[in-house]
Amino acid sequence: MNKRKNTRSQAWPDTKATIKVAEAYGGSSRSHIKITGNVQNLGSNGFFIETDDIVPIPARADILIDFDPESKSSGLTIPATGETVHLSKGGIGIRFITIDLNKLQKCIIAKMNKLEEDAKYKLTGV
Numbered sequence: 001m002n003k004r005k006n007t008r009s010q011a012w013p014d015t016k017a018t019i020k021v022a023e024a025y026g027g028s029s030r031s032h033i034k035i036t037g038n039v040q041n042l043g044s045n046g047f048f049i050e051t052d053d054i055v056p057i058p059a060r061a062d063i064l065i066d067f068d069p070e071s072k073s074s075g076l077t078i079p080a081t082g083e084t085v086h087l088s089k090g091g092i093g094i095r096f097i098t099i100d101l102n103k104l105q106k107c108i109i110a111k112m113n114k115l116e117e118d119a120k121y122k123l124t125g126v
Contacts, residue, residue, distance in 0.1 A: 008043035012111065015039040017049045017065045019094065021084060024056035037091065039065060044104070046082065046095040053092075059084045061094055067111040075110050078103050 018036045037051040047065070055061075061084055067076040078100065086093030 008041040008047065011039040011042045011047070012067065012115075013038070014069060015042070015065065015067050016069045017047065017063060019049060019055075019082075019092070020062040021055045021059045024059070035092075040091065044096075044099075044101055046085070046093065048086075048091055048093050050091040052089075054087065055084050055092055057084050057087050060097070063094065063096075065107075067107050068114060071114070073110075076107055076114070078107050 015038065016036060017039050018034065020032050020034045023031050023033055033053065033055055035049070035051050035053045035055070037049040037053075040048045040050050042065075061082045063080040063082050065078050065080065080099035081097045082094040082099075083097055084092055085095045
């Protein structure tokens, strides 16, 4: 049964996210877990990152989503903060606490435009 209130869409296969989460038992000098994985799906309220790593639930996460890791374009990355809300064998569900939805929309449009340009280049060879 799907408990999600908001729709998420499948992300492009090369979309990556890096999350940094404080360890549950880090003591006074908290250490952090840093995980990078593929974004499986994404919506305005959260996303699912594919990983076998284990993180505390709930925990605050610093997030960087990169829609095109090979290009190194800052126009295709977006920072956010979130909270880990679900842990499964396949990955981690994260709910956004803060994200600039206008920037998210611009990143998605930039990715679509880049894919369109790449397709034109492949067709014409120019």
